[in-house]
Amino acid sequence: MSITQQYLLDTYRARRHGEPAPPAPGAHDWQVVREWRDHRLFRAVLAERSARGRTRRFLGRWLHPNP
Template sequence: MTATEQYLIDTWRASQQGAPMPPPPGRDDVAVLRSLRTYEQARAVMEGRPARHPWRAALRRILVRPRAC
């Protein structure tokens, strides 16, 4: 069963029981990723490492890599 199918069943069940509707799937995904990034940056500072943005470092490695001709 997919997350969407489960959401539809839960929504129907909540409407039948008068309970609050469940959140749609994927609603908080961005917030979870942001909190994980913040946690990793805080951990880096506590360990004495620079708190750089991990995506920027990955993009720099990809974009600055010399191309083989």
């Protein structure tokens, strides 16, 4: 069963029982991405690493190695 089919079945059941319809698939994807990013930054701070600019610093060292 696909996600769309499950959503339609859940919507049908909710309507039959007089309950509010569930959120559509993908409705909260960006919220999940933001929470994942915040959690990753939080873990970096707990590990006493820089929370910002790590990728840029890595690329800078890789592209411009010290002689």
